[in-house]
Amino acid sequence: MHRGKGMKFVGDSRVPAEKKPNIPKDYSEYPGKTEAFWPNFLLREWMVGAVFLIGFLVLTVAHPAPLEGVADPTETSYIPLPDWYFLFLYQLLKYEFASGPYTVIGAVIIPGIAFGALLLAPWLDVGKERRPYKRPIASGLMMLGVVATIFLTWESVDQHDWEAAAEQGQMADEEEDVEVDESAAGYEIYQSQDSCIGCHGGDMSGGAAGPNLLTTELETDEVIDIIQNGQGDMPADQFEGSDEELETLAAFIANNGQAPDGEGGSGGEGEDGGEDSGDEESDEGSEEGNEE
Amino acid sequence: MSEKNHRVSRRQFLTYTLTGVGGFMAAGMLAPMVRMALDPALEASGGAEFVSVGLSEDDLSEEPQRVDFNVEIVDGWYTSEQSRSAWVFLYEGEILALSPTCTHLGCTVNFGTNEEYPDQFFCPCHFGRFERDGTNIPGTPPTRPLDVYDVEVRDGMIYLGQINQRG
Amino acid sequence: MLQKVYDWVDERLDITPLWRDIADHEVPEHVNPAHHFSAFVYCFGGLTFFVVVIQILSGMFLTMYYVPDIIHAYESVYYLQNEVTHGMIVRGMHHWGASLVIVMMFLHTLRVFFTGSYKKPRELNWVVGVLLFFVILGLGFTGYLLPWDMKAYFATVVGLEIAEAAPVVGEFAKILLAGGEVIGAQTLARFFAIHVFFLPGALLGLLGAHFFMIRKQGISGPL
Numbered sequence: 001m002h003r004g005k006g007m008k009f010v011g012d013s014r015v016p017a018e019k020k021p022n023i024p025k026d027y028s029e030y031p032g033k034t035e036a037f038w039p040n041f042l043l044r045e046w047m048v049g050a051v052f053l054i055g056f057l058v059l060t061v062a063h064p065a066p067l068e069g070v071a072d073p074t075e076t077s078y079i080p081l082p083d084w085y086f087l088f089l090y091q092l093l094k095y096e097f098a099s100g101p102y103t104v105i106g107a108v109i110i111p112g113i114a115f116g117a118l119l120l121a122p123w124l125d126v127g128k129e130r131r132p133y134k135r136p137i138a139s140g141l142m143m144l145g146v147v148a149t150i151f152l153t154w155e156s157v158d159q160h161d162w163e164a165a166a167e168q169g170q171m172a173d174e175e176e177d178v179e180v181d182e183s184a185a186g187y188e189i190y191q192s193q194d195s196c197i198g199c200h201g202g203d204m205s206g207g208a209a210g211p212n213l214l215t216t217e218l219e220t221d222e223v224i225d226i227i228q229n230g231q232g233d234m235p236a237d238q239f240e241g242s243d244e245e246l247e248t249l250a251a252f253i254a255n256n257g258q259a260p261d262g263e264g265g266s267g268g269e270g271e272d273g274g275e276d277s278g279d280e281e282s283d284e285g286s287e288e289g290n291e292e
Numbered sequence: 293m294s295e296k297n298h299r300v301s302r303r304q305f306l307t308y309t310l311t312g313v314g315g316f317m318a319a320g321m322l323a324p325m326v327r328m329a330l331d332p333a334l335e336a337s338g339g340a341e342f343v344s345v346g347l348s349e350d351d352l353s354e355e356p357q358r359v360d361f362n363v364e365i366v367d368g369w370y371t372s373e374q375s376r377s378a379w380v381f382l383y384e385g386e387i388l389a390l391s392p393t394c395t396h397l398g399c400t401v402n403f404g405t406n407e408e409y410p411d412q413f414f415c416p417c418h419f420g421r422f423e424r425d426g427t428n429i430p431g432t433p434p435t436r437p438l439d440v441y442d443v444e445v446r447d448g449m450i451y452l453g454q455i456n457q458r459g
Numbered sequence: 460m461l462q463k464v465y466d467w468v469d470e471r472l473d474i475t476p477l478w479r480d481i482a483d484h485e486v487p488e489h490v491n492p493a494h495h496f497s498a499f500v501y502c503f504g505g506l507t508f509f510v511v512v513i514q515i516l517s518g519m520f521l522t523m524y525y526v527p528d529i530i531h532a533y534e535s536v537y538y539l540q541n542e543v544t545h546g547m548i549v550r551g552m553h554h555w556g557a558s559l560v561i562v563m564m565f566l567h568t569l570r571v572f573f574t575g576s577y578k579k580p581r582e583l584n585w586v587v588g589v590l591l592f593f594v595i596l597g598l599g600f601t602g603y604l605l606p607w608d609m610k611a612y613f614a615t616v617v618g619l620e621i622a623e624a625a626p627v628v629g630e631f632a633k634i635l636l637a638g639g640e641v642i643g644a645q646t647l648a649r650f651f652a653i654h655v656f657f658l659p660g661a662l663l664g665l666l667g668a669h670f671f672m673i674r675k676q677g678i679s680g681p682l
Contacts, residue, residue: 025483038481038483056552056555056556059551064550065551070533104626321552328546329520
């Protein structure tokens with residue numbers, strides 16, 4: 001570096017006025033197949049990164065982040081489960097030697113030793129040798145730790161009652177998955193009934209005054225009966241239109257907002273749709289069956 | 293390797309490609325995030341819902357009457373009720389619902405409270421005056437007519453919608 | 460044009476030497492997958508950092524909609540997930556990124572361990588790396604509560620019970636983390652502060668130290 005007398009500065013600052021070339025070092029003369037970090041190696045690395053990013057975005061689009069119902073501290077039957085990377089610790093506390101009076105062992109001593117050893121590894125394994133098979137104790141202990149962690153996580157996943165978990169954690173937006181068939185004759189009739197919409201909403205999903213009409217488990221006849229005679233707070237004789245229209249609408253509701261089939265919509269066809277509450281697959285199934 | 297022998301040196305080429313790949317990664321990461329941040333600005337604002345004011349068509353007369361009603365304001369995940377008022381009356385056979393907010397500085401106007409002008413809306417703050425149909429009277433502070441509500445009649449009941457500016 | 464802007468700044472601040480300090484270093488053959496494919500194990504550190512960058516960015520954007528309050532937290536998450544365009548993607552990036560960063564970090568740790576790269580003179584960098592490991596686990600734990608759904612709440616209840624099992628300080632640690640006897644409003648506010656300010660601050664500081672030491676010492680040699 002240039003020092004001493006004769007040095008020029010920019011203005012009254014301490015920045016040297018002399019211009020330096022902005023050219024990377026030439027590594028081609030170095031021994032071995034060394035290459036420059038910028039731009040050669042970084043380009044390779046970023047290309048890997050770009051592919052990784054595409055895969056990652058595909059994952060996020062394909063699997064939206066789960067969201068269960070809002071937390072309810074009074075719910076006592078909920079089976080809790082930590083995020084997967086804490087499962088090994090969660091599982092450890094289930095074993096007899098690490099629970100009850102010995103919780104300290106499972107919660108503090110074993111993880112403490114494991115993570116303490118990890119933190120202090122450079123001073124526990126002081127030999128010069130770097131190859132893993134030349135230092136069997138260190139490698140063995142690490143393998144043991146990895147295997148134990150994977151085993152505990154596996155056991156925890158295996159023992160968890162996933163079906164019960166899926167039920168208790170019903171995603172809050174599942175109701176929205178029910179799609180109303182807006183081309184059905186029943187839908188048009190529904191849209192013309194202001195008194196229905198007033199309580200059950202324009203999208204039939206219910207409101208403060210009336211329940212969701214898309215998840216009823218009623219059959220066509222029962223729906224007609226309720227519309228004509230009322231039920232609970234629901235007043236009787238609100239429907240305006242012919243009996244035929246009433247039946248079409250009732251079949252449409254009994255079939256959870258899907259057109260029962262081309263004509264009329266008698267009680268029989270409402271049945272398949274009426275029994276499943278908004279399950280898409282079987283809805284499709286029943287539609288196909290009806291077309292034949 | 294000299295820098296001057298080629299018009300685009302290998303290093304320059306690599307740097308350009310690097311910038312391109314980096315730009316792609318940045319765009320891939322940021323595009324959904326920026327779209328999310330811009331969402332409120334890009335979302336088309338739907339017209340306000342019509343709300344019943346508890347008046348039937350028969351209750352109306354030429355004489356403006358003040359009605360108070362509540363509208364639901366949906367603000368993202370938070371819904372609140374806001375009270376609104378309107379002057380509702382028949383004007384040349386049409387139902388007219390005027391917002392009582394003075395177009396001058398936002399005070400509340402009253403009808404006929406000024407004894408000199410019993411047939412006008414009067415704002416007590418700066419003595420702004422409006423004709424019966426809401427037109428501002430030249431020479432008083434307000435510079436545009438009172439805003440009007442969208443009006444709809446359903447089953448003989450009056451429903452008011454969003455507020456529109458005139459003039 | 461760009462060159463002119465660069466020259467203008469360079470004349471005043473002499474940034475070329477700084478820039479060359481960052482850019483000018485060689486990458487040895489044994490970590491370059493182009494020469495030995497098995498060298499891909501050296502990518503995990505970089506990928507961990509990449510996911511951390513995704514986490515920081517998506518987290519910043521998520522706080523535009525999220526409120527840390529037990530009345531509205533769930534509502535706001537539900538809103539940003541279902542009502543906001545692309546909100547589902549950004550939340551998904553943050554959610555899956557949290558898992559990925561731990562996977563990548565785990566693999567990176569194993570690579571460093573089995574290549575013996577933590578030995579003299581790189582002991583300090585190993586310690587900083589393990590601390591980073593703890594910070595990221597802490598970010599995972601505190602972030603899990605924030606949506607305030609059933610899963611989040613009960614996972615935190617269990618987590619705090621584990622903390623309580625520690626002798627002597629357990630009770631104290633639990634109350635400190637939960638912000639009181641009840642796991643509720645104060646816990647959420649605390650976890651939010653820890654997740655968004657304290658741990659990311661520590662993370663950035665430790666990352667800086669991690670990279671500084673790598674540049675200073677260079678990548679460990681071939682086995």
